[in-house]
Amino acid sequence: MKAIVFPGQGAQFTGMGKDLYESNAVAREMMEKANEILGFRLTDVMFEGDAEALKQTKVTQPAVFLHSVVLAKCMGNEFCPDMVGGHSLGEFSALVAAGALDFEDGLKLVYARALAMQKACEAAPGGMAAVMRLDNEKIEQICTDVTAQAGKGVVVAANYNCPGQLVISGNKEAVEAACEKLLEAGARRALMLPVGGAFHSPLMQPAKDELEAAIAATQFHMPTCPVYQNVDGKAHINPEEIKQNLIDQLTASVRWTQEVEAMVEAGATEFVECGPGQALTGMITKIAKDAVVMHA
Numbered sequence: 001m002k003a004i005v006f007p008g009q010g011a012q013f014t015g016m017g018k019d020l021y022e023s024n025a026v027a028r029e030m031m032e033k034a035n036e037i038l039g040f041r042l043t044d045v046m047f048e049g050d051a052e053a054l055k056q057t058k059v060t061q062p063a064v065f066l067h068s069v070v071l072a073k074c075m076g077n078e079f080c081p082d083m084v085g086g087h088s089l090g091e092f093s094a095l096v097a098a099g100a101l102d103f104e105d106g107l108k109l110v111y112a113r114a115l116a117m118q119k120a121c122e123a124a125p126g127g128m129a130a131v132m133r134l135d136n137e138k139i140e141q142i143c144t145d146v147t148a149q150a151g152k153g154v155v156v157a158a159n160y161n162c163p164g165q166l167v168i169s170g171n172k173e174a175v176e177a178a179c180e181k182l183l184e185a186g187a188r189r190a191l192m193l194p195v196g197g198a199f200h201s202p203l204m205q206p207a208k209d210e211l212e213a214a215i216a217a218t219q220f221h222m223p224t225c226p227v228y229q230n231v232d233g234k235a236h237i238n239p240e241e242i243k244q245n246l247i248d249q250l251t252a253s254v255r256w257t258q259e260v261e262a263m264v265e266a267g268a269t270e271f272v273e274c275g276p277g278q279a280l281t282g283m284i285t286k287i288a289k290d291a292v293v294m295h296a
Contacts, residue, residue, distance in 0.1 A: 003228075003268040004081040004097065004296075005284070006068045006090035008254075009061060009199075011277035012054045017067040018047045020074055027070045030103065034066050037107055042066065057121065057196055061089050061114035062107060068093035068275035069103060071296050075274070083235065083263055085228035087280060088159070088200070088254050089113075091246065097274070098223035100242060105218050112214045116207035117197065117250070123206060126198025127172040129179050133164050133188035142185060143168055146178045158200035159254040162283040167193070169201040200254055208250040215243050226266075233258030235266065260287040272296050 020027035021043065035041045045053050046063050054060060068090065072079050079097070086094035089110065096106040131139055136157070143155045153171025155178045160166055168178055175198075179190035198204065220243055226235035229245040233255040236242050260283070263271075271288070273280045274296040284293045 001082040001267040002080070002270045002272065003083045003085065003263045004072070004079070004094075004272045004274050005084065005280050006072075006086035006093035006097070007064060007273065007275040007277055007280050008086065008088035008090045009057070009064060009195075011064050011275060011279055012060050013276060014047075014049060014051065014054060016046050016063065016276045017043070017070060020067075020070055021047070024074050027074055030070050030073065031066060033104070034062070034107055037104060038062060038111060055194070055196075057118045058111070058114045061117075062111050064089060064276060065093050065107065065110045069096045069106070072097040072274050075296055081225055081272075083226045083228060083266060083268060084223075085259050085263065086230075087256055088230065088249070090275065090280075091227075091230060091249065093275065094227055095220075095223065095242065095246075098225055098227055100221050100223035100227060100239065101218070109211075109214055109218060113207070113211050113250075116210040117199065117204065119210075120204050120207040121197030124198070124203045125172060126170055126201065126203045127175045128158060128167055128169045128193045128195050128198060129175050129190055130193055131166050131168060131179075131182050131187050131190045134166075134182060134186060136160065136166055138185055139166050139168065139182065139187075142178055142181045143170075146174050146181065149177070152177050154202055156201050157253055158198075160257045161254075162257055162286040164286070165283070169198045170203065171198065200250070200252060202251055204250045208247060211250060212247045215247050218243075228259045228263055230254040230256065230259065233262050235262065256283065257287050260284055264288045264291065270294075
């Protein structure tokens with residue numbers, strides 16, 4: 001069985017999607033439609049913007065989403081998944097590709113999500129750090145201990161990416177304090193990431209509140225195949241459940257390891273990463289060692 005998966009923020013690069021735009025009429029039409037909906041030429045930033053311009057959340061998220069859904073569309077008849085999933089933002093791409101969300105609605109929600117997250121980042125500056133080679137339980141305990149200390153703020157386990165790699169998120173001071181303790185506890189590395197905020201942490205609550213209204217007002221459909229979601233790592237087909245999980249995702253952990261394991265348990269033997277970069281490919285090979293993993 002085939003699972004098609006979609007990447008999140010961080011997969012962007014200058015020139016992304018340009019080959020599709022130049023060689024495929026459907027891709028060009030979808031990208032121009034996106035420029036029109038957003039009210040600015042996102043494709044100009046995707047094709048020619050520098051890394052700094054592409055790193056802005058309000059640009060990154062629609063750019064990665066657009067590249068991913070256009071690539072899925074260009075696969076034509078080869079796009080025949082038995083299940084789909086996405087990492088963080090990638091969940092929106094997966095929902096559009098599986099027919100649970102219309103392209104235009106998906107893009108509007110992604111842009112609303114990006115603006116709400118950027119606003120939340122500016123209101124409560126936070127950070128994220130990648131922790132390598134330490135037990136999840138130990139990381140969770142240290143996050144709890146640091147959060148319990150007065151004055152540091154909150155830090156939580158945010159992304160369970162693959163065995164040996166977990167991302168923590170929260171107030172910058174709390175994340176830095178946790179990194180220090182994690183290294184003392186034996187982590188191979190605990191590195192601050194170049195991101196603008198504390199994604200998938202309680203600091204995103206204002207963004208969650210804002211996005212909830214937008215998602216509630218959007219029509220979702222029954223997907224053409226099960227959609228595995230980050231908040232619980234399980235398969236969903238009920239549109240109301242899907243909506244609630246998307247809302248909860250902003251402040252909840254991304255349970256990517258659990259999600260991939262659930263796909264394998266459901267029969268997935270082949271994974272295709274659809275979108276810019278190959279971040280998920282690297283993670284999946286560490287989670288599902290016997291699976292065939294490729295890029296669209």
